[in-house]
Amino acid sequence: MLVPLSILFETTFSYLGLTSNHYRSKTGNFSNEMKQVGKDYSKFTEVEQYDARHSDFRDLEKESDTVLDSLDSSFGVDQ
Numbered sequence: 001m002l003v004p005l006s007i008l009f010e011t012t013f014s015y016l017g018l019t020s021n022h023y024r025s026k027t028g029n030f031s032n033e034m035k036q037v038g039k040d041y042s043k044f045t046e047v048e049q050y051d052a053r054h055s056d057f058r059d060l061e062k063e064s065d066t067v068l069d070s071l072d073s074s075f076g077v078d079q
Contacts, residue, residue, distance in 0.1 A: 039046050051060060 039050070041047055041050065054060065
């Protein structure tokens with residue numbers, strides 16, 4: 001037997017003690033999680049602005065190097 005997804009979701013939400021309104025957009029439909037909202041960090045200008053704002057309190061280059069060094073050692077890459 002096939003059950004419509006809307007019924008499946010309603011049942012799951014009810015079981016979890018939630019209402020489907022937690023997961024619905026203002027139009028009453030389920031939201032599109034693939035739609036970009038907020039900052040679009042796939043745009044180079046957004047990334048530049050982010051880096052400029054965070055450079056006051058973060059050392060992004062050092063953080064990146066630390067992560068890369070950690071990955072290198074995890075995979076046995078000698079420097």
